[in-house]
Amino acid sequence: MKLNFRPLAILTVVLLWTLSACQKDKELPDVNKTADKPLVVETTEPTKPTTPTTPTTPTTPTTPTTPSGPGVDCCRTKNVIIVIVDGARYSETWGDYSRENVANQYKLYPEAVLLGNFKNNGVTNTEPGHAAITTGVYEELDNFGQQTPTYPSLFQQFLKSTGLPAEKAWLIASKDKLEVLGNATKDEWAGKYLPRTDCGPSGIYSGHRSDRMTVGKAKFVMDQYHPNLMLINLKDPDSYGHSNLWDSYIQALKNSDAHIKDIYDHIQDDPIYKDQTTLIVTNDHGRHLDHIANGFIDHGDGCEGCRHIQFFAIGPDFKKGLGFQTPYEQIDIAPTIARMLGFKMDYSKGRVMNDLFK
Ligand SMILES: [Zn+2]
Ligand SMILES: [Zn+2]
Numbered sequence: 001m002k003l004n005f006r007p008l009a010i011l012t013v014v015l016l017w018t019l020s021a022c023q024k025d026k027e028l029p030d031v032n033k034t035a036d037k038p039l040v041v042e043t044t045e046p047t048k049p050t051t052p053t054t055p056t057t058p059t060t061p062t063t064p065t066t067p068s069g070p071g072v073d074c075c076r077t078k079n080v081i082i083v084i085v086d087g088a089r090y091s092e093t094w095g096d097y098s099r100e101n102v103a104n105q106y107k108l109y110p111e112a113v114l115l116g117n118f119k120n121n122g123v124t125n126t127e128p129g130h131a132a133i134t135t136g137v138y139e140e141l142d143n144f145g146q147q148t149p150t151y152p153s154l155f156q157q158f159l160k161s162t163g164l165p166a167e168k169a170w171l172i173a174s175k176d177k178l179e180v181l182g183n184a185t186k187d188e189w190a191g192k193y194l195p196r197t198d199c200g201p202s203g204i205y206s207g208h209r210s211d212r213m214t215v216g217k218a219k220f221v222m223d224q225y226h227p228n229l230m231l232i233n234l235k236d237p238d239s240y241g242h243s244n245l246w247d248s249y250i251q252a253l254k255n256s257d258a259h260i261k262d263i264y265d266h267i268q269d270d271p272i273y274k275d276q277t278t279l280i281v282t283n284d285h286g287r288h289l290d291h292i293a294n295g296f297i298d299h300g301d302g303c304e305g306c307r308h309i310q311f312f313a314i315g316p317d318f319k320k321g322l323g324f325q326t327p328y329e330q331i332d333i334a335p336t337i338a339r340m341l342g343f344k345m346d347y348s349k350g351r352v353m354n355d356l357f358k
Contacts, residue, residue: 074357076316077340079277082231082333083263084133085256086126086175087238087299089287090308092253101253104261105281105312113356114323115311120285121329124299124306126238127177129284129330134181134231136334136348145177145204151347152184154334155195158229161343167225169195173233174214176200176207181231186347195229196221211236211252215259219266226272228341233284234259241287244297264314278315278340280333285309315340317357324355 085093092101094114099106120129122138127145132138134153141147152160155169162168171182179199184190198217200206211234218232236252260281267273287296289305299306311328317340331350338345339352 074317075340075342076276077278079226079228079273080230080280080315080337080341081263081267081277082133082280082282082337083260084130084231084233085237085253085260085281085283085310086233086235087241087285087287088253088256088283088310089241089296089305090310091289091305092250093283093310094312095308101250102257102310102312103254104257108261108264108314110321112312112314112320113318115326115328115353116323117325117327118282118309118311119307119327119329120283120309121307122331124285124301126175126284127180130178130181130231130233132330133282133284133333135184136331136345136350138331138349143177145180148180148183148185148190150185152186152189152193152345153181153195154337154345155182155229155231156184156189156193157338157343157345158341159193159195162228164228166194166196168227169229170218170221170225170227171195171197171199171231172214172218172221173197173199173231174209174211174235175233176202176204178233179204196225196227199233208235208239211255211259215262218263222266222270222273226270229337232263241296242298246296249296275316278313278318278337280315280337281310281312282330282333283309313356319356319358326353326355328353328355 094102094116105112120132122128122132123140125143127143128139128141131141131149134155135149135151137151139149139151141149155171159166159169171178173179176199179197182195182197197203198221201209214232214234218230221227221230234256237249237256240248240252264279267277267279285299286306286309287299288294288301289303290296292301292303292305329350331348332353333350334345335348335350336353336356
């Protein structure tokens, strides 16, 4: 008797496809198990001044008893999204005057500020580079996720100062090892005010996942929680660089640029984010200059290629269509964000990048 395999085969394919679709859904952040408390976010819009009847003397500010909301002090920015394109060398981003690998960002340039002399002046590896951005301090950290930064992250400082729930600060990374960036070892910060994290396929020591997946999750989290502070790590340029695949490295830069445009559009399509969100695009480190060590394949020393990175930002408080050569650096990002969102980085060695502000 002849067995009829065809319907069986079709059934199997359909079954496998269904299973894989379920699997994909499972890979989205495990959010539905968390009860979503209605958030009471203070509206901190300055009230319109009424005509004063008598001249008032300024009172000295007292310590606020209620949590202060984002953007209280100076700025219209209520949310900051940082995108870190891992291991992109400046000579292939803004240092390439064809702009072909940053074509989408180049189109946004009339709305943006750009720094032409922005550096990682610490250890030019992934973990220390990211930590310099999130803590405002250069620290020699293990590059395999075995070591938590000493000083509190932007996320912790933000959550502490505002009293907002964890889901208002997110760390979303293609590289699992970046999960350590949420925390600090300093006594009074260890394990406290932690952001939500979604790093690698399923957290630390689970490996890497695709940037496409990471961006999907970031957009999902934006829709679901509207975090005020979010860091997104895209790994592909670094991964293809290490694999010595030049064309794939270049393609990864172009893909990252497309992801950035996608994230920017997602911000501007959302009434909660539109025109009150600052997007910062930067790198953790560059790659060796062509004549140093093994060139673009690697990074980690103090050569110009490893240090020189991009800084491109769009936000309601920043100037538009302007570039600066001021020698700002990675540790300046945290205090600049802190200024916009109205909190302090207690230990940061960086400075506020005043040139960027209108
Ligand atoms: Zn690398
Ligand atoms: Zn180098």
